[in-house]
Amino acid sequence: MVGTALPFLALLLVGAAFPLFGGGYWGVIATRACVYWVLVSGLNLVVGFAGQIAIGWVALLTLGAYATSVLAAGNIMPPLPPYVALAAAAAVGAVFGLIVGLPALRLRTFYFAITTLGFATIVTQVALAWQSVTGGGVGVPGPGFPPPFSSLWGFYYFCFGLAALCTWMTANIAASRFGRALAAIRDAEVAAEASGISKTALLVSVFLFSGAVAAVAGGLFASLQSYITPDAFTLDLSVLFFIAILIGGRGSILGPLLGTVLLTVLPEFAAPLVAWSTFLYAVLLLVIVLAMPGGIAEILDFKNRRPLASDRAIIPRPELLPQLLGAPNGAAGALTLEQVALSFGGVHAIDGLDLEIHPGQVHGLIGPNGSGKTTTLNVISGYYAQQSGTVRLNGAALPVFARERRARMRIARTFQTPRIVGSASVLENVMIGGTIDGQATFVESLLSLPRHRRDELMLHDTAELALSIVGLAQLAPVRADRLQHSELRFTEIARALMLRPAFLLLDEPAAGLSANEITRLGALVVAVARAGTGVLLVEHHADLIFEICQHVTVLNLGKKLAAGTPAEIRSHREVVNAYLGG
């Protein structure tokens, strides 16, 4: 913990002591860097963590600047004290942050990027046209803050204080279940849904916060400039903010902070190149995207350069399962499918399927490719909506197509191809699985209140336990994209176990595993079932199925071909013809 705080503390000291060695001109530059960082810290959550390409965020700087200036000057109502004007601008910014950001929930990446650009242009044009309030092309004076913040260095400390506060708040979010959930939405959206993460709720919080913070930055900007006109808010500024985050690296706080400082200060050192500054920023962006997508954060990530042992083995410890899952709950009911049918056009993917998964049992689902196994699993976990038939848990019908709600019902799953957040550590990936068990709200995490810290401790300990169970405890701090394929599969199982599932759906977990690993996987699955969980195992490895399943269903062309114990299925004539061979 001290290691990660060290760079921030160093920056805090340098910033606090800055007036001692910087002159008046550099004071303005430093203040500007602080103001930009206030905006970028919020935008970082949108772009760096949530992965939404909001290029036109300068719109919120403009809104905040004008709102503060207009309210402080008294153009539409009696003038407000500057602090109140700033707070009011923050509220305006929050609302508009939501308006600008919400299309991200419906639109594809490129489309959303274009709409934010359009929005930025609109805001500037409205500022130009609404002359009675904004002064049109002539502009308005910025708000003046009362002493002690009216002097150069006084105002610097004001902005520095706010910048430090924003750094602290966004760092808290980054290290909270919200930050990890944002990364999950960005890099493994399907897995995020299976973990019960609601993209809408999360993005709403983030847009409100980022909008508010950007508007505050706007107010500070207006005060710094003393006078604002619409052409102070060029697209170049938006590009600067955006590039600062990309240069810094996504999913990091320190990186974009350094990036913002770098980009604010750079034009000062290359005076003759000032006219080319946006051109150079664009070149920098291109270089970063092509050569170093991880940005500064990746360069500074020393601990992930240490080589991993090449002869590592995955040795699960199933005996720890009761510690995680608790005693078997005898009263739990079954998960049933009744006459479920789903067609894609003319193809009957599932054609009237009945299935029953009981707690404490391992139920195998096998069949040739295209027989509907994964489709069945997708219907149970809510990714596909069946066209007829019902899926029931304990007799109650499950809502159709509601994949984020399955987690609350303790139905967990893994995926055919591991869906992992590559840039996060293995431990963080597993902690994502327990997101819905956190109690702290977004604001509590923002301010690092006790409930947030208790959540983090609980999730951390549970995730470590889950990793020990699947045998990956020693890889907990390693970046997930450095792992082998088989280790990623076990990581997914650990993540699913975080939900303490009543039912665990495994989609071809043995694919790509070595013989030893398959044996250990089998033992682990058996132990999970013995602890009271009902397991549905979709697989192609017939040996594994026959060894660990109590009950096997065979699908062919969307219909149930046969169902029974492994011994019955192994000798069933039609199954042998259609699938097993020999």
Next chain:
Amino acid sequence: MVQSIVLSGVAVGCIYALIGITYNVMFSASRVFSFTAGTLGMLGGVLGSLFMARMGLPVLVGLILALAGGALLGIATEIVAVRPVLRSLDQHLYVLSTLALALMVQQFTAIEWGTDARPFPRLFDVASRNFDQRFWLPMLACVVVIVGLELLYRHSLVGRAFLAIAEDTYAARALGLPERSLRMASYALAGIIGTLAGFAGGELLLAFFGNAPMLTFYGFVPVALGGMGNNRGAVIAGLLLGLFQQAANFLVGGIFASVAVFGVFIIVLLARPEGLAGAAAQRRV
């Protein structure tokens, strides 16, 4: 009045439609959108003015050189901004790389050509009438491009090869189609279309570096509304957009016209994210 709204609306709509087709041709070849489409439109006007007005070259030479410039930028987009990120696992890097390239070209133009709108010369030395050349030139360009693309895609082997690599890259490669050269050729073609749009629309839009962000947005609206990769949808949507914009300009004035266009765009897109004629998303799980 109505006549002038219709004329200018259809003319400007044809320019937007052509930029939309530029987006689509690039999308068809690589499944990504490129921010350079609007920049190509801007370059058509700037290069045309540079070659014809400043250097005094004849119209045909100026046109060919401008189109060559567009083809070059198209190929540069493919090599520098698209090909390297197609290989990477992170799906959305192309947004950033093409944005960076577009910004570089725009900034370079702003610095070297200047930030003022320079005049674009009249291509045909005829007196100005009601149905003036600045209206029918973009319409002619649009018709030529549509007919040309139709002939290319449906009646020539090269065109069908373009469609093949867009549909299924691996299958096309397995059949022996040179995927990389075809994609570069597609991007060069897109560059030519974009520059042609700017050249034909030069008398309307002038040679102005600020056309780039404007065309980036207004050229994308036809794509968003007409459906990704759907050229016919792009043309219809482009014409409607042009008419709507000119009517709004006349009725409520420039600033609020932009707000109106943007508002309608957002509302339609939120109601139907795949566009009015688009297809839904593929399998995710």
